[in-house]
Amino acid sequence: MPAFTTAPPTTLEFxxxxxxxxxxRLLLVRKAASDPYQPGRWEVPGGRLEVAADADLDDHIRREVWEEVGLRIDPGPPFHLWQWVMPGGRVRVVAAARHCRPVTLEVSLANQTPSDHLCEPRWxxxxxxxxFDLIxxxxxxxxxxLRLRAAAG
Structure with missing residues (x-):
């Protein structure tokens, strides 16, 4: 009889x-040298949902953007879904990319939490x-x- 190994439990996050x-111009932010996973690489603002499952998704992305780059935004529709596994293999993240319209344009890192590990926001x-060296x-x-933007003209 073959031996089966059990995989470590996986947590699903959004x-x-x-x-x-x-x-x-698109707003990018650089991962700080202190980032444990992707130091120095670039990404867009946003993050994992760390509140109750009944949380409002628009409020979540507004809060993430405000905390990370100090902008007020109007969340728009999602245009892409994807997933990745965090290092260690225990957490699978399912993510939605959303078009967002800025209400304000002056970026600031003043609202960040230590776990954000972001620096150098740039339009x-x-x-x-x-x-850019993206994550x-x-x-x-x-x-x-970029394909969607090009097709939109």
Missing amino acids: AQKAFILDGD VPLAEVAG PSLRPVMRAF
Whole structure:
């Protein structure tokens, strides 16, 4: 009889990422050197949902963006879903990428929590985004975003 090994338990978490445009510029943020997983790489604001399952998703992304980059936003519709497994293999994250409209444009890191590990927010022209070293799980999402923008004209 074959021996079966049991995999470690996996926790499922949900995240949202905000694709915030100002004209032809997208807001990116750099992971700080202190980030335990992707130091120095770039991503968009957003994060995992750490409240009750009945939490309002629009409020969640508004709060994440406010805490990470100090912007007020109007959340728009999701345009892409994807997943990744956190290092260690115990947490699977399912994420939604959302179009978001900025209500304010001045970024600030003043509201961050220590676990955000973000620095250097930057409004990046869409034509230059492909040249940034994005976190690996965000790369296919960014390609989908840029294709949608190009198709929209």
